[in-house]
Amino acid sequence: MSREIAVLGGTGNIGRALLRELAGLGHRAVALVRPGRGPAVAQYADPVEVDMEGADGDGLVRALKGCASLFLLTPFHPRQDLLQRRLARAAAAAGVGHVVKVSALGADPASPVLVHRQHGLAEQALARLGLPYTTLRPNAFMQNAAQWLPTIASRGAVMLPAGRARVSMVDVRDVAAAAAALLTGPPPGQGGEVYELTGPEALGYADVAAALSAAGGREIRYLDVPPARAAEAMRAGGVPDWAVEARLQLYATYVAGEAETVTGAVKELTGREPRPFAAFAAELAPRLSKLKGEGP
Ligand SMILES: NC(=O)c1ccc[n+]([C@@H]2O[C@H](COP(=O)([O-])OP(=O)(O)OC[C@H]3O[C@@H](n4cnc5c(N)ncnc54)[C@H](OP(=O)(O)O)[C@@H]3O)[C@@H](O)[C@H]2O)c1
Structure with a gap:
């Protein structure tokens, strides 16, 4: 329909399900994929090839220009917080209107647990940028x-x-459905909302x-x-x-x-039981x- 929703990680667990979900809702997203991976997502989205780790800030901003919302997902990575901060800064510079970030249950910038600390720091960075954002904190994936x-x-x-x-493991398709609901509507509440997604x-x-x-x-x-x-x-x-x-x-x-x-957040966002x-x-x-x- 429009080139308005940018999706990172479209070849991964949540992202694949999200592109399908969005297509089902009539939205053909822009899938920001690693160079060479365009064909893997072309059935459901318009691929834009960009290396989220290797691209410079300008390259990330160019890839995001014209997108109204961004699904911000990075892989399990030793510096996931840095990847997310660069992407969030690029989204702000490109004028993206709403970021939906995949975080993790337990996210906390002061956590001794690496993944929780990375996501906590990335959430903090998003909050400081001042652009509307919503956080999904899923539990472990089925x-x-x-x-x-x-x-x-x-x-x-x-x-x-x-x-x-x-x-309370959650199915990635429920995470994707929750993200799709958020990406296709206005940011909920005042912005900065956090949803803990569980099975x-x-x-x-x-x-x-x-x-x-x-x-x-x-x-x-x-x-x-x-x-x-x-x-x-x-x-x-x-x-x-x-x-x-x-x-x-x-x-x-x-x-x-x-x-x-166990939370009711999947039902709250999607209208369906997890x-x-x-x-x-x-x-x-x-x-x-x-x-x-x-x-x-
Ligand atoms: N696993 C869990 O139980 C769990 C629970 C809660 C939260 N999380 C969080 O969920 C996120 C991971 O989600 P997921 O399982 O859906 O991810 P995933 O399946 O591991 O997919 C990662 C995606 O990132 C892409 N990617 C990696 N490096 C890239 C690069 N340099 N440039 C462009 N794209 C690149 C991959 O593309 P390629 O296919 O080309 O590699 C893939 O599409 C993490 O933030 C993790 O902390 C995970």
């Missing part, structure tokens, strides 16, 4: 379950350093494994592993040290009960049943 498939195949188990934590229930990982078992038609257990062993496995899989540490910090917050809150984990697990069934391996 789609992270794809990372568990290797140990489900090899050990018949979801293996995490999560103890008896309960987590409909807080589940322990034994419950999660039971849902995957039911969906996949095979027994899948949950094994609580010590953080040091989880770190070893991540390093063996090629995860860099900063990312290993960041993930362990997040699991420690889950164990401390900081990810079990998807339950069992529905997500059912969609994962074909991948679960294709997994070869010893099983339990």
